Amino acid sequence: MQEFSTAIVGAGAAGLAAAISAKRRGTSCVVCERLPKIGKKILASGNGRCNLSNEDLSAGNYNEGSKGLVTSVFGKFGSSAIKDFFHGLGLELVSEDNRIFPATNQSSSVLKALELEIEKLEVPIELGFTVERIESGNKGFFVVSASGKRISCSSVVITGGGNSYPALGSDGSAYKLASSLGHTIVPPVPSAVPLMVKDPLCHLAQGQRIEAKVKAMISKEVVAQSCGDLMFTKYGFSGTAILDISRNVSIALNRQPSKSVYLEVDIVPFIGEDELASNIERAARDGRPHEDVLAGVLPLKISAALKWLISVGNPAIIAKKLKSMRFEVIGTRGWNEAEFTAGGVDALEVDPVTLGSKIKKGIYFAGEVLDVDGRRGGYNLAWAWASGFVAGTAVPR
Ligand SMILES: Cc1cc2nc3c(=O)[nH]c(=O)nc-3n(C[C@H](O)[C@H](O)[C@H](O)COP(=O)(O)OP(=O)(O)OC[C@H]3O[C@@H](n4cnc5c(N)ncnc54)[C@H](O)[C@@H]3O)c2cc1C
Structure with a gap:
C-alpha cells in the first residue's frame, strides 16, 4: 500500500494547484483522478481560450454565503498572486476588460504549464483512480478507490469539483465523500446554463x-x-x-x-x-x-x-x-450544459484561513466542490487556483 502525507482527490484546476503548493513546501502528496487524463475541464474552459482569472476578485462577484471564505482566500492568494503563479510557470498572460487569458489564447498552454510543473516536482498522479470512500486509518485516513486500491495518508484535500459537465469528470461524487464525513451540502443547481x-x-x-x-x-x-x-x-x-x-x-x-x-x-x-x-x-x-x-x-x-x-x-x-x-x-438545460455548479459543501463548515474542515480534522476542500460560485469572467477558475493553493499550503507536511 502506498503512503503519503496528503492525498488530493481530483486533478482539476484546484487539485493541481493544491499539489503544486503542497509539494513545493516539501509535503509528499499524490493526486487521485478518476479520468484517464488530468485537467479536462481546464481544456474546455473559455471556449478553449481559458479565461483563467480576473483583475478584480472582490467578494461581490461571488455568492452571498461564500463572502467570508472568498475574502480570506483571495487575501492570501489574490489576482496578483495568481498572475505571478502562472508567470512562474512560464505562461504569458493578457488582460481583456479585466478578464485574464493566456497570451496564446489556448487553454492547452495553461494545462501544459501545470503539467510541466507537476512533472518537475515529481508529484505522482494516479489516473483512473475514482475515490469511492475515505476511511479512518492508522496514519489518519485511507483513500479507497472503486477497485479497492488503498492509499494511506494523514490528510486529504477534496478537489473533486461539482456536478457540471460530468463528461469532464465532476459527477457529484465529491459531495458524497464530503457528506460521508459529516458535511452539509447546500443543494447543488446548474449555473451559467441555457x-x-x-x-x-x-x-x-x-x-x-x-x-x-x-x-x-x-x-x-x-x-x-x-x-x-x-x-x-x-x-x-x-x-x-x-x-x-x-x-x-x-x-x-x-x-x-x-x-x-x-x-x-x-x-x-x-x-x-x-x-x-x-x-x-x-x-x-x-x-x-x-x-x-x-x-x-x-x-x-x-x-x-x-x-x-x-x-x-x-x-x-x-x-x-x-x-x-x-x-x-x-x-x-441541466448539468450537461452548465458551466458551473451553485451550491456544494457549506462554506461555513470550512476554516477560512486553511480551508480545513471544521467537522473532520485532516480533511481540506478547494475549488468548485465548495459552495462558492462566481460570475462568469474568470472568477471560478480564479477561485479554483487560489483555494487549491491555500489548501495545499495549509496541509501538514
Ligand atoms: C465548458 C466550461 C467552460 C468554462 N469556462 C470557464 C472560464 O473560462 N473561466 C472560469 O473561471 N471558469 C470556467 N468554467 C468553470 C471552471 O472551469 C470550473 O469552475 C473549475 O474548473 C473548477 O475546478 P475544480 O478543480 O474545482 O473542479 P474540476 O475542474 O471539475 O475538477 C475536478 C476533478 O476531480 C475529478 N474527480 C471528481 N470526483 C472524483 C473522485 N471521486 N475520485 C477521483 N477524481 C475525481 C474529476 O474527474 C475532475 O478531473 C468553465 C466550465 C465549463 C464546464
Missing part, C-alpha cells in the same frame, strides 16, 4: 443571435439582469446574456418551485419605444406586409415570426411589447 421557455418564437427563430437586454423576474421582482448576446434555440435561449442571469433563475426553479419565473426581454435595445412606434407606424402606412413591418429593426427570421404581433394594430402597444417581451421559464 434556459428553456415555452414559446413558439424560440422554435421559429432558432439559431438567430441578437443583442438584447434581459431581466430575470421572480414574482414581479427583478432578481438579475444582463445585456449582451441572446441566442434563440429550439428549446428556449442561450448566449452570454442568458448564462449571466441563469444562476438566480436556476436557484429559484430548483429551490422555490412554487414561484413563477420569467424573463423580460428587450429585443430592440438600440432604439427607444417612441421612435420604434413611429418606425412601425410608417412601415404599416407604406403598406408593408405584416411579416416585413419589423424587417428594418429585427433579423428577418424574427420579424417574420412576429408577424402576428403586427395584427394588434396599435404601434405604441407593439413597440411596448417588443421592448419587454415576456417568456415563462420552464427549466434549465
Whole structure:
C-alpha cells in the first residue's frame, strides 16, 4: 500500500494547484483522478481560450454565503498572486476588460504549464483512480478507490469539483465523500446554463443571435439582469446574456418551485419605444406586409415570426411589447450544459484561513466542490487556483 502525507482527490484546476503548493513546501502528496487524463475541464474552459482569472476578485462577484471564505482566500492568494503563479510557470498572460487569458489564447498552454510543473516536482498522479470512500486509518485516513486500491495518508484535500459537465469528470461524487464525513451540502443547481421557455418564437427563430437586454423576474421582482448576446434555440435561449442571469433563475426553479419565473426581454435595445412606434407606424402606412413591418429593426427570421404581433394594430402597444417581451421559464438545460455548479459543501463548515474542515480534522476542500460560485469572467477558475493553493499550503507536511 502506498503512503503519503496528503492525498488530493481530483486533478482539476484546484487539485493541481493544491499539489503544486503542497509539494513545493516539501509535503509528499499524490493526486487521485478518476479520468484517464488530468485537467479536462481546464481544456474546455473559455471556449478553449481559458479565461483563467480576473483583475478584480472582490467578494461581490461571488455568492452571498461564500463572502467570508472568498475574502480570506483571495487575501492570501489574490489576482496578483495568481498572475505571478502562472508567470512562474512560464505562461504569458493578457488582460481583456479585466478578464485574464493566456497570451496564446489556448487553454492547452495553461494545462501544459501545470503539467510541466507537476512533472518537475515529481508529484505522482494516479489516473483512473475514482475515490469511492475515505476511511479512518492508522496514519489518519485511507483513500479507497472503486477497485479497492488503498492509499494511506494523514490528510486529504477534496478537489473533486461539482456536478457540471460530468463528461469532464465532476459527477457529484465529491459531495458524497464530503457528506460521508459529516458535511452539509447546500443543494447543488446548474449555473451559467441555457434556459428553456415555452414559446413558439424560440422554435421559429432558432439559431438567430441578437443583442438584447434581459431581466430575470421572480414574482414581479427583478432578481438579475444582463445585456449582451441572446441566442434563440429550439428549446428556449442561450448566449452570454442568458448564462449571466441563469444562476438566480436556476436557484429559484430548483429551490422555490412554487414561484413563477420569467424573463423580460428587450429585443430592440438600440432604439427607444417612441421612435420604434413611429418606425412601425410608417412601415404599416407604406403598406408593408405584416411579416416585413419589423424587417428594418429585427433579423428577418424574427420579424417574420412576429408577424402576428403586427395584427394588434396599435404601434405604441407593439413597440411596448417588443421592448419587454415576456417568456415563462420552464427549466434549465441541466448539468450537461452548465458551466458551473451553485451550491456544494457549506462554506461555513470550512476554516477560512486553511480551508480545513471544521467537522473532520485532516480533511481540506478547494475549488468548485465548495459552495462558492462566481460570475462568469474568470472568477471560478480564479477561485479554483487560489483555494487549491491555500489548501495545499495549509496541509501538514
Ligand atoms: C465548458 C466550461 C467552460 C468554462 N469556462 C470557464 C472560464 O473560462 N473561466 C472560469 O473561471 N471558469 C470556467 N468554467 C468553470 C471552471 O472551469 C470550473 O469552475 C473549475 O474548473 C473548477 O475546478 P475544480 O478543480 O474545482 O473542479 P474540476 O475542474 O471539475 O475538477 C475536478 C476533478 O476531480 C475529478 N474527480 C471528481 N470526483 C472524483 C473522485 N471521486 N475520485 C477521483 N477524481 C475525481 C474529476 O474527474 C475532475 O478531473 C468553465 C466550465 C465549463 C464546464
